[in-house]
Amino acid sequence: MTAFKCFSMVSCAALVAGLMAAPAQAETLREALMAAYQKNPTLTGARAQQRATDEGVPIALADGRPNSSANATYQENIVVNANAFTAPSRQLTSSINLNVPIYSGGSVRNAVNAAKVRVGAGQADLRGTESSIFSQTVAAYMDVIRDTAIVDLNRTQVRVLEVNLQATSDRFEIGDLTRTDVAQSQARLAIAMSDLQTAESNLIRSKEVYVQIVGNAPVDLAAPPPLPGLPEEPNMAVAIALESNPDLLAAKERIAAAEYDVKAARGTRKPSVSAFAQGAYANFLGTLGGNVPGVNFIQEQSNAQLGVTLNVPIYQGGRPGAQIRQAQARSGVAIEQEIAVERNIISQTRASYASWKASLQVIASSEEAVKANALSLEGVRAENSVGNRTILDILNAEQELLNSQVQLVIARRNAYVAGFTLLASMGRAEARDLGLEGGVLYDPEINYNRVRKKLNDYATDPNPTAQATRTVDTPAQSVPLVGPPAPKTP
Numbered sequence: 001m002t003a004f005k006c007f008s009m010v011s012c013a014a015l016v017a018g019l020m021a022a023p024a025q026a027e028t029l030r031e032a033l034m035a036a037y038q039k040n041p042t043l044t045g046a047r048a049q050q051r052a053t054d055e056g057v058p059i060a061l062a063d064g065r066p067n068s069s070a071n072a073t074y075q076e077n078i079v080v081n082a083n084a085f086t087a088p089s090r091q092l093t094s095s096i097n098l099n100v101p102i103y104s105g106g107s108v109r110n111a112v113n114a115a116k117v118r119v120g121a122g123q124a125d126l127r128g129t130e131s132s133i134f135s136q137t138v139a140a141y142m143d144v145i146r147d148t149a150i151v152d153l154n155r156t157q158v159r160v161l162e163v164n165l166q167a168t169s170d171r172f173e174i175g176d177l178t179r180t181d182v183a184q185s186q187a188r189l190a191i192a193m194s195d196l197q198t199a200e201s202n203l204i205r206s207k208e209v210y211v212q213i214v215g216n217a218p219v220d221l222a223a224p225p226p227l228p229g230l231p232e233e234p235n236m237a238v239a240i241a242l243e244s245n246p247d248l249l250a251a252k253e254r255i256a257a258a259e260y261d262v263k264a265a266r267g268t269r270k271p272s273v274s275a276f277a278q279g280a281y282a283n284f285l286g287t288l289g290g291n292v293p294g295v296n297f298i299q300e301q302s303n304a305q306l307g308v309t310l311n312v313p314i315y316q317g318g319r320p321g322a323q324i325r326q327a328q329a330r331s332g333v334a335i336e337q338e339i340a341v342e343r344n345i346i347s348q349t350r351a352s353y354a355s356w357k358a359s360l361q362v363i364a365s366s367e368e369a370v371k372a373n374a375l376s377l378e379g380v381r382a383e384n385s386v387g388n389r390t391i392l393d394i395l396n397a398e399q400e401l402l403n404s405q406v407q408l409v410i411a412r413r414n415a416y417v418a419g420f421t422l423l424a425s426m427g428r429a430e431a432r433d434l435g436l437e438g439g440v441l442y443d444p445e446i447n448y449n450r451v452r453k454k455l456n457d458y459a460t461d462p463n464p465t466a467q468a469t470r471t472v473d474t475p476a477q478s479v480p481l482v483g484p485p486a487p488k489t490p
Contacts, residue, residue: 026222029141032214034436036137037130039215041468046129047442048464053122054448056115063101064108065455070096086297089287095280102308105270106263114260121253123444127246130431131424133213138420140210144218146413147203150406151479154196157402161189164398168391181391188395200479207477215469217477227419234353237426241349244427248345251338258331265327269320271312279304345425352422359415366408373401 037043072094080087101108165185171177210218231237242248281302289297313320377397383389423429431441 026220027218028222029138029224030434030436032141032210032218032221033134033137033434035214035216036133037431037436039467039469040133040213043129043133044467046126047444047467050122050126050444051447051451054119054444054451056118057112057448057452058454060108060112060115061453063111064104066098066100068096068098070094086289088284089290091282091284091287093280093282095278098277100275102273102275104272105267107265107267107270110260110264110267114257114264117253117257117260119448121250121257123448124246124250124253126444127427127430128250131246131427131429134429134431134434135417135421135424136213138224139417140206140213141218141221141224142413142416143206144203144210145221145223146409147199147206148221149409151196151199151203153402153405153409154192154199157398158189158192158196160398161185161192161395164391164394165189177391184392184395188399203479204477211471211474211477215471217474224416227416227423230356230419230422231353231426234350237349237353237422238346240426240428241345242342245345245425246427246430248338248341251334251341255331255334255338258327258334262324262327262331265320265323268316268323269313271310273308273310275306275308277304277306349422349425352418352425355418356415356422359411359418362411363408363415366404366411369404370401370408373397373404377401 072092074090074092076090077087080089165182168177168182168185172179172182207218231240279302282300284297284299286299288299289295377394377400380389380393380397384391384394420429423433
């Protein structure tokens with residue numbers, strides 16, 4: 001077992017333990033992830049798309065299997081040549097044909113292999129979609145927590161400024177302060193109320209995004225569990241991502257599928273062999289030779305043939321060459337796309353790592369800033385009481401404290417989202433990694449095994465019904481006038 005695999009197992013175990021430890025009295029991140037996993041339309045649609053991809057294998061296999069057909073014809077000869085004395089007036093004919101492909105130049109075999117590889121690519125794509133939805137869910141969850149905290153901070157600021165304005169007005173009445181001091185307090189309160197309205201609007205937007213992704217409205221979101229130990233340096237994260245990222249695995253599978261497509265196209269220039277059996281039956285319904293008196297004709301006839309057909313292509317108008325070149329070009333596309341995906345994964349992993357590290361540093365700095373600004377505000381108020389500081393100094397100190405508190409909330413959100421995004425880019429943010437065992441996990445291999453060898457032309461599935469939930473009946477989100485303080489992020 002490689003060091004990377006050991007690392008990933010420890011990381012996943014830590015994340016599972018964290019998700020399981022979330023408090024039960026509030027809506028947890030695990031519950032949000034489970035709701036998105038079960039009912040998000042992007043994810044349920046991707047599963048349906050994968051089931052469609054699975055059918056490519058039996059479709060390709062059908063080209064190499066025996067095929068049979070039968071037909072029947074009833075015919076009325078309303079105008080008969082005058083010299084055709086024995087021509088029937090009507091007839092009923094039927095035939096049956098059986099064709100058994102024996103050799104197709106490798107086209108069928110390689111088409112089947114290509115279809116099988118594309119199933120693997122589709123399953124990797126499904127993993128990538130799952131990881132992407134989880135990343136969006138975590139971001140939406142943390143956005144609601146962040147914006148709830150910012151609303152509470154701004155509400156507190158408004159209340160503080162309302163008290164300041166009242167105190168300033170009282171001191172103005174007794175001549176202790178000037179009209180300028182009152183105007184400054186009024187201006188800061190007006191700005192704070194405007195900031196509060198903006199914060200409430202942002203919270204409503206975050207809640208609506210949460211409803212869109214998760215499928216239900218957020219209610220009293222609990223603090224998320226700590227993320228597992230992430231890599232010590234970006235090169236380790238990149239190495240794990242290059243080994244496990246589902247998007248890259250899918251791109252590599254598509255290269256293999258494209259190579260099989262080239263081989264299948266080459267097979268169209270090779271000879272093909274098939275066996276056949278056919279039979280025919282005709283009944284002239286007593287009308288054969290009806291114009292010749294005294295002659296008794298047999299009114300039925302039948303025939304049957306067995307044989308082998310060898311087809312040797314000599315010239316097909318340039319079609320095989322064009323098909324081969326087309327398949328080769330598409331193979332080139334797959335190769336270039338794999339490089340593009342690899343580049344993107346490397347960039348995303350390194351950027352997520354850098355964002356995560358930077359956010360951790362911002363958290364540390366912001367925590368120090370909050371402590372320092374709180375101490376500063378306390379000192380400025382004390383100095384104002386003895387006449388050494390102005391009302392404007394108090395207002396500025398209060399604003400500095402609010403700014404540092406908001407920055408701390410934002411940094412905690414950014415650190416968590418960046419850390420989870422880093423896990424996703426490393427291929428470690430899927431349902432099995434997160435321990436979402438609240439229901440049966442979707443296994444695409446089950447459907448593939450169910451359909452890949454089906455032979456019955458009439459074996460179909462019931463018409464599909466919607467798996468995702470609609471949100472049309474979800475009330476428009478709002479911000480409660482009074483609510484509990486926002487939970488602290490870890």
